[in-house]
Every structure is written in structure tokens, then in C-alpha cells.
Amino acid sequence: MPHLVILGAGASLASFPNGDKHGRKLPLMNSxxxxxxxxxxxxxxxxxxxxxxxxxxxxxxxxxxxxxxxxxxxxxxxxxxxEMNIPNKPTLYDYLILSLRKKDLIATFNWNPLLLKTMRRHSKIVNLPNVAFLHGNVAVGVCKYCNLKGYKYNNICHHCNRPYDDMRLLFPVENKNYSADKTINDEWEMLRHYFEISLYVTIFGYSAPNSDIDAKKLMLDASMKNRSREFYELEIIDIKPEEEVEETWHDFIHSHHYSVIDNFKESYLWHHPRRSTDAFFDAYLMNSPWDDNPFPEFNDIYEMHQWIEPLIREENKKL
Ligand SMILES: [Zn+2]
Structure with missing residues (x-):
């Protein structure tokens, strides 16, 4: 069963606390x-x-x-x-991406290219999560002739060789009208679908600001249709006080199935990389908890790939 991860500005900031490769800082709305x-x-x-x-x-x-x-x-x-670029050393985005599989989705509100750029350095790992860009993204190019999306930095469409258009960025205005732009609408369709089928939902650094009132409603409507609504788990990673976080996400919480933590390294994904929903299913629905298998801290990407290798081998056996 899928794991859905929703990212806001706080997730990028936690992953790149010192800015990008060249120290270019991630601005928040107030700065x-x-x-x-x-x-x-x-x-x-x-x-x-x-x-x-x-x-x-x-x-x-x-x-x-x-x-x-x-x-x-x-x-x-x-x-x-x-212009932003990823540093050579692994960041939280590397851990996040490798903690998920193709059946899972990362849906991000962020405009910056850091998630997609990070993803591309793991391209030899075949079983990577899907990604949706809910407010557009600078790393995504759109070909209006082929109706395809691709990597903007390649400049031309991989199918017809015509130049890419920019993916539109949705700015913080009250009525964003998510369905007006086809490219953005496709991303939301994907998110809606995952809200309905996911067993585990992690919201990382997304504060649902007032200008996102429509976004919050779309997500809530979809989560109400979740086929595992009675037992799906919600995990919120946020540095704000717990009461404030609970207040924001109150409508999404079903009975006691939620947790609020302030660090990705405490998350279920960190402790059960690539197996979060399997471990959760066995622990809470079969009463048979797994031992934790937390990520160690890695010095480089090669070490990361070495460490997840046995997990990938196991996945390939099951396919
Ligand atoms: Zn094309």
C-alpha cells in the first residue's frame, strides 16, 4: 500500500539549512x-x-x-x-527519496528544483517514488506539442526536440484555481488519487497558509475518501508547537492515528526505509511489530546506494 509524503517550504529548509551548493538561501514567504x-x-x-x-x-x-x-x-x-543547485553531500532529500518506492508519492508545494535535482542523482535506482508539483516547479519543462513534462535544464523536449515552456508557478493568491492549468491539474489528480489509496501520510514542513485554503480543502475531500480511513496513519513533521500543528490538521486526523514530530530523523520513513507501510501494516493491523532498520548517517551517495542494495535486491525478488 502506498505512502504519501507532502512537502512544504519547511522541508526544503530542513534539508538545505545552509542554502544550496553555493550558499544561495531558501527564502520563506516573510523573507x-x-x-x-x-x-x-x-x-x-x-x-x-x-x-x-x-x-x-x-x-x-x-x-x-x-x-x-x-x-x-x-x-x-x-x-x-x-539557479539553485544541490551540494555533493547527502541531504535529507536524498534520505527521503531513497526511503520510498515507485508505489509511493512525494507531492511538493515547493518551486525550487532541489527535489528533482536530488532525484536525478539516484536515477540508477529504478524503484523510486513518483513526484507531483502542486504549485509548479522551475525544474520542470512542459512541451505543449507532445503534452509531456520533462527536465527543464535539458531545454528541449525529449520527444520532439522543440524547446520546453516553463511550468507555471502558482503564486500565493487566494483563488489559485488549480484546474485552470492542465499541467497543474494533472499533478492534483495524482495527489487526490494517492490520498484515496495511501495507508500512511506524512506531511513535512507544510503549514497550510491562509492563501492555500483551496489546497487544504481539496486534500481534505480526498482524504475523506481514503479507503483505509479507519486505520490510515498521519505523521506530521513540523517545528511549530504541537498544539498549533494539531489545530492546523485537526480535520485530517482520524481518532488517535497520528503523531507530531519535529525532525525527519524521527519519522517512520527514517526507521523503516522502503518498508514503511509494510512495517506499519504488520505492527498495527497484524500485531506483529518489526525491528527498526534506521538509516545510518552517510558521507556520500555511493554509501547510501550500498546500504539500500539488500533492500532493493529483496524488492526485485518479489517482482
Ligand atoms: Zn515535445
Whole structure:
């Protein structure tokens, strides 16, 4: 049974606390204007909103006379993230990706390319999770002729060799209209499907801000249709106080089947890599708990691949 992982800005920040390979920092919504040096483009009347990008952007995009300002911000944001690169040493994203299998899904709200770039350095591992980009992503290119998505940094479509278009980024405005853009709608279809069939859901560093009210509702509706609703487990990884986290996700919690932790290294995925739902099923539904098999800390990608090799061999035997 699948494991669904939902990532927000907090997950990228926890994985790249010192920024990207060249120290380029991951901005949060309250520091975006400052980190991306957008200050000179913000109209004076919105000066009070520079630490609240969601409100600021909503105001700018609602004002037709500020269309050129909006376009500059869109472009600068895209370019800032597009330039980001992954460090050579393993990050939490490496552990996360290798802790899951093809039957699982990572759905991310993040625009940055770090998840996809990390995934590509594990491309020799065949059994990797699926990924959905819920608010668009700079590492994804879209070919409107073939209706295909690919790796944007390759520049041209792997099928017809025409240049890729950018995948649209959904900015924090109140009515995002997830179904208007076909590419984004496909990603949400995938998320909805996984919400219905997953036995385990992990929400990592996603705070469901006010501007994501539609996103939260779409997810809740889908989780209500979960075929294992009575026993599916929800795990939330967040550094905020537990009461605040419980308040945010209250509607998603079914009786006592949830936990709140503040670190990925305490997660079920860390302790049962590539076997989370198998271990969970046996422990809670068959009353036969497994021994933990936690990841050690790795120095490089080669060590990681060596360590998961026996697990992969076992998976291949079952296929
Ligand atoms: Zn094409």
C-alpha cells in the first residue's frame, strides 16, 4: 500500500539549512522580498507588506495597473530558484527519496528544483517514488506539442526536440484555481488519487497558509475518501508547537492515528526505509511489530546506494 509524503517550504529548509551548493538561501514567504532583492520594484504604498509576501503579491496581482510589477516579480522569483543547485553531500532529500518506492508519492508545494535535482542523482535506482508539483516547479519543462513534462535544464523536449515552456508557478493568491492549468491539474489528480489509496501520510514542513485554503480543502475531500480511513496513519513533521500543528490538521486526523514530530530523523520513513507501510501494516493491523532498520548517517551517495542494495535486491525478488 502506498505512502504519501507532502512537502512544504519547511522541508526544503530542513534539508538545505545552509542554502544550496553555493550558499544561495531558501527564502520563506516573510523573507522573499529581501532575499531576492525585490525591494526596488515594490510600489511605496505596499512598503508595510514587504515581510508578508502573500498579502503583498495578492494586492499587486489584483491591481491591473501593476501588471508590469507583477511580471518582474514572477521573473525574478523564477530565475532565483532556477539557479539553485544541490551540494555533493547527502541531504535529507536524498534520505527521503531513497526511503520510498515507485508505489509511493512525494507531492511538493515547493518551486525550487532541489527535489528533482536530488532525484536525478539516484536515477540508477529504478524503484523510486513518483513526484507531483502542486504549485509548479522551475525544474520542470512542459512541451505543449507532445503534452509531456520533462527536465527543464535539458531545454528541449525529449520527444520532439522543440524547446520546453516553463511550468507555471502558482503564486500565493487566494483563488489559485488549480484546474485552470492542465499541467497543474494533472499533478492534483495524482495527489487526490494517492490520498484515496495511501495507508500512511506524512506531511513535512507544510503549514497550510491562509492563501492555500483551496489546497487544504481539496486534500481534505480526498482524504475523506481514503479507503483505509479507519486505520490510515498521519505523521506530521513540523517545528511549530504541537498544539498549533494539531489545530492546523485537526480535520485530517482520524481518532488517535497520528503523531507530531519535529525532525525527519524521527519519522517512520527514517526507521523503516522502503518498508514503511509494510512495517506499519504488520505492527498495527497484524500485531506483529518489526525491528527498526534506521538509516545510518552517510558521507556520500555511493554509501547510501550500498546500504539500500539488500533492500532493493529483496524488492526485485518479489517482482
Ligand atoms: Zn515535445
Amino acid at each position: 522573499l522580498v529581501e532575499k531576492l532583492d525585490l525591494y526596488n520594484h515594490i510600489p511605496d504604498k505596499f512598503e508595510g507588506l514587504i515581510t508578508d509576501f502573500e498579502k503583498l503579491y495578492s494586492n499587486i496581482s489584483n491591481d491591473d495597473s501593476l501588471l508590469s510589477v507583477k511580471k518582474i516579480i514572477d521573473k525574478k522569483v523564477y530565475e532565483y530558484f532556477y
